[in-house]
Amino acid sequence: MSNMVSGNTVAEVARLIGDVARANILSALMGGQALTAGELAHHAGVTPQTTSGHLARLAEAELVKVEKQGRHRYYRLASADVAQALHALMTVAAGGPKRHRPIGPRDAALRLARTCYDHMAGRLAVALADGLRANGHVILTDGAGLVTDTGRRLLCDFGVALDDGAKGRRPLCRTCLDWSERRPHLAGRLGAALLDRALDLGWVHRATDSRALRLSPAGERGFSSAFGLPPGWRDAPAA
Amino acid sequence: MSNMVSGNTVAEVARLIGDVARANILSALMGGQALTAGELAHHAGVTPQTTSGHLARLAEAELVKVEKQGRHRYYRLASADVAQALHALMTVAAGGPKRHRPIGPRDAALRLARTCYDHMAGRLAVALADGLRANGHVILTDGAGLVTDTGRRLLCDFGVALDDGAKGRRPLCRTCLDWSERRPHLAGRLGAALLDRALDLGWVHRATDSRALRLSPAGERGFSSAFGLPPGWRDAPAA
DNA sequence: GGCATGCTTCGGCCGGGGCCGAAGCATCCG
DNA sequence: CGGATGCTTCGGCCCCGGCCGAAGCATGCC
Structure with a gap:
């Protein structure tokens, strides 16, 4: 009977x-992309009118944000907090690190590089994290990371503004367990900024119909020289 | 239609x-304590038989673990992953850092020191994190922390074995946003070990009927000398 | 043994809510 | 303007599952 109050709203969100x-x-x-109601209906596997009801409830509870554009309505997750909660639920649903079921993206392109909410995932992202860590640009601890002075300089040169202004308090550097690789990649503001900048530079391109990212030749060269990808990073992990 | 599979099990857990x-x-x-089915029925606000059904389903899905002991059945959360998922849901439910509703534990004792799953929370825990950080024993980043060499030595002297053996891969040092203080305290294996050791030393005692922790005089002295609590740590935060 | 306590299983009630078809607005196009 | 497209609202169906009372096992105590 003690903390029923908070339990209530937790139940609403979880429900x-x-x-x-x-x-x-x-x-x-x-x-990480905004999708239209119709596309979401397709993903959900129910009719548009049913989806419409669901989206209204999700928006009401502020789990998603909506943006009108012409006769389309674009929906996206409302915040990184929501993404994190979903991530945590997926972790529990996967049964912890228990069953080593070789699920994860079976598509080779998805394994190589894809988006994860607002940052990169896949072998490329893991290799980026490894490279930055190996060169002492970030120090990765459990669940988060610390950007060193040399890392800050490097990233600034690369064109991402880390911008420590406590705006919004979105964490700067987080790690996120990569589904396919089972090793951490970079998330948080830093991860989001890296993806943004890489897209701007044309180093990666979004696939039109999936979460996959295509690595361009320029990206291949650029990532290697800028961040020092370990040799053979494209290969499957030893384990 | 793409990733309905994982969505399914996520839905089961969330449901x-x-x-x-x-x-x-x-x-x-x-x-963090194991509670009997009866106590949980009381917390849930439903009859024992209804609670029994709920507990069976939670155990089936491995969200809780059960342990028979005499004619009692003690239930506890199954893993730190579950605790983290709940925490993330609470964060979303609280509407992010949006409404600064002065909720949180209203009981003064709870504000001062309490348990949070398996570690300490409240002003004491926040002050401990502050003290360790101020003296360079840990470096706190967003969501996680790094124990420095001096910190490792200090904690070893204090009697907690950090034990880096990759056993279980439970994160060593995480931070956890304190509900009442809205500032981070220490969680992860380190946070759990600190609580254990403090209980062993008799520096804090569990209240019988709530999550509150009572700080003993020995604990007051001990924490201050061992970890350098900032002066006036008992006072309400400035904000 | 007899009885209390703690927990579970069974059966039945009933309300919430997920689903779709049909129809109603909005927007863009020619 | 009329028609196509995208999305929503409305109405009604139906089933899932949460709830409790009663009864059934276990355990412990006298």
Whole structure:
């Protein structure tokens, strides 16, 4: 009877996620792109009118944000907090690091590079994190990371403004367990900024129909020279 | 239609949490202690037989673990992953750092020191984190922390074995946003070890009926001399 | 043994909510 | 302007699952 109050609202949020159609909608939005109601209906596997109801409830609870544009409505996750909660639920759902089921993206392109909410994932992202760590630009601890002075300089040269202004308090550098690689990659403001900048530079391009990222030749060269990707980073992990 | 598979199991987990009674049960277990089915029924606000059904489902899904002892059954959260997922959901439920509603534990004792799953929370825990950080024993980044060499030595002297053996891969040092203080305190293996050791030393004692921790005079002296609590740490935060 | 306590299983009630078809607005196009 | 497209609202169906009372096992105590 002690803390029923907080339990209540927790239940409301969890209940919203606890429906297959809505969970599919939210999972689709974990890709980081804004999607239209119709696309989400397709992902959810239910009719548009049903989806519309779900989206209204999700928006009401501020789990997603909506943006009108012409006769489309674009939906996206409302905040990184929501993405993190979904991530945590996926971790629990996967049964912890228990079953080493070789699921994860089976598509080779997805394994190589993809988006994860607002940052990069896949072998490329893991290799980037490894390279930055090996060169002492970041220090990765459990769940988060610290950008060193040399790293700050490097990233500034690369063109990402770390901008420590305590705006919004979105964590600067977080690590995120890569589904396919089972090793950490970079998330947080830093991870998001890296993806933004890489897209700007044309080093990676979004696939139109999936979360995959295509690495351009320029990106291949650029990432290697800028961040020192370890040799053979494209290969499957030893384990 | 792409990733419906993972969405499915995410939905199952979230659905389990998405019931008021079950959410209350899990919230109660966030205290870190194992509780009997009867106590949980009380927390949930439903009859024992209803609670029994809920607990069976939670155990089936491995969100909680059960341990028979005489004619009692003690339940606890199954893993730190579950605690983290609940924490993330609470964060979303609280509406992010949006509404600064002065909720949080209203009881003064709870504000001062309490348990949070398996580690300490409240002003004491925040002050401990501050002290360790101020003296360069840990470096706190967003969501995690790094124990320095001096910190490692200090903690070893204090009697906690950090034991880097990659056993279980439970993160060593994490930070956790304190509900009442809105500032980070220490969690992870380190946070759990600190609570254990403090209980062993008799520096804090568990209250019988709540998550509150009572700080003993020895603890007051001990924490101050060992970790350098900032002066006036008992006072309400400036904000 | 007899009885209390703690927990579970069974059966039945009933309300919430997920689903779709049909129809209603909005927007863009020619 | 009329028609196509995208999305929403409305109405009604139906089933899932949360709830409790009663009864059934276990355990412990006298």
